[in-house]
């Protein structure tokens with residue numbers, strides 16, 4: 359069965375509690391289980407991981423890449439705008455990532471307009487709320 363990594367970065371463990379006017383009221387466990395249910399229908403397996411620690415995400419991506427996972431969905435959250443380490447990791451790992459942002463980062467503060475990670479990802483989706491994760495999943499499952 360095709361495996362798809364689902365990586366969520368810093369503060370996304372606070373979904374549902376954190377700025378719900380921007381990120382919605384659904385918690386991360388609720389969102390992940392909905393994504394897994396959709397993945398099951400599509401015949402793919404989701405391997406999910408969240409961390410607030412940049413280096414832990416880097417380690418997990420290499421671990422998954424070395425284990426043969428080839429596809430992934432990543433919301434690096436604030437690491438998107440700050441992390442050269444994560445960018446280098448994505449560039450060096452052999453996972454084709456779709457970068458997802460719940461909010462439209464281009465409509466928000468200027469510091470969110472730059473993604474250090476998008477240029478090393480296969481595609482980016484932003485501003486579609488939780489639907490962005492499902493669009494990324496359907497796309498990757500179709501490859």
Ligand code: DQA
Pocket residue numbers: 368369370433434435436437438458459460461462463470
């Ligand atoms: C986010 C957008 C980022 O700018 C922000 O730091 C986040 C979430 C999003 O999903 O909209 O934490 O990645």
